[in-house]
Amino acid sequence: MARIGYARVSSLDQDLEGQLARLKTEGCGVIRAEKVSGGSREGRAELATVLEFLRPGDELVVTRLDRLGRDTRDVLNLIHEAEQRGAFVTVLDPHVSTRGEMGHVVLTVLGMVAQMERRFIKERQREGIERAKEVGAYKGGKPRLDHDRIRALHFAGSGPAEIARAVGCSRMQVYRVIRV
Template sequence: MARIGYARVSTTDQDLHIQTERLTAEGCSLIRSEKVSGKSRDDRDELATILSFLRPDDELIVTRLDRLGRDTRDVLNIIHECEQKQAFVTVLDPYVSTKGDMGQIVMTVLGMVAQMERRFIKERQREGIDRAKSLGRYKGGKQRIDRIEVKRLAGVGEKPSAIARILDCSRMQVYRILNENV
């Protein structure tokens, strides 16, 4: 039986230290961590690795349920995958484990709360943006891709896939920029 810790933060400027320290204190023999959004399972390679290597009686431990995911369906699917491998999921704060009969029910309720919290965050963010716009203070999100460079590369005949590779972004982002003001 292995105790495997999973730590996650949403952005690269956030710190994993508190989570990894807590997981170590809980006796996790292995801790995998990543800096990626929890709104879906896309790009969560460390979680996928843990799930692929779980064995019967292993325990996946997270500090809080929202570290596992922000969407109820995703959280329940992760728990289901663990159960299919006869492994368990334990959340430290508040302490809940799928080892017991009531654990599954409590996990479902906590998953719903995590999803609700995500909706509230998005709603507060939208309200803040709308208020800033009304006061003339909104400048938009930080530009991550050099739009001028995308258009220049396209102008010299580079294809969207090549531009995406050169600028280390997705092809979809390139297409969005190229289709702006068309």
């Protein structure tokens, strides 16, 4: 029986260290971590790896339920997949495990709360953006690429691959900018 930890944060600027330390303290011999949104299972390679390698008697450990996902259906499907492999899921905060029947009920409720919380966050964010737009304070997200530099390099005769290397993006992004 192995205790396998899974840690996740939503964005690159967030820190995994607190989750990793807690999982190590809890005795997880293997810990997989990633920086990706929990809104869906898309692009969550580390989680897929953990699920694939769960064996009967293993325990998947997360610090909080929302680390598994923000959608109730996804969380319940993850728990079901772990159980199909004969493994258990344990959430450390609050401490709940699927080893007992009551754990399933509590995890279902916590999953619904996580999904509801995600909806509230999105709603508050949308309202905040609308208020900022009304007063002229909202400028949109930070530009990810320097479009002027890409165009300048293009007009100077640089090819898309060379521009992509210089700017640190893909050729497809270069094509999109120079097409406009």
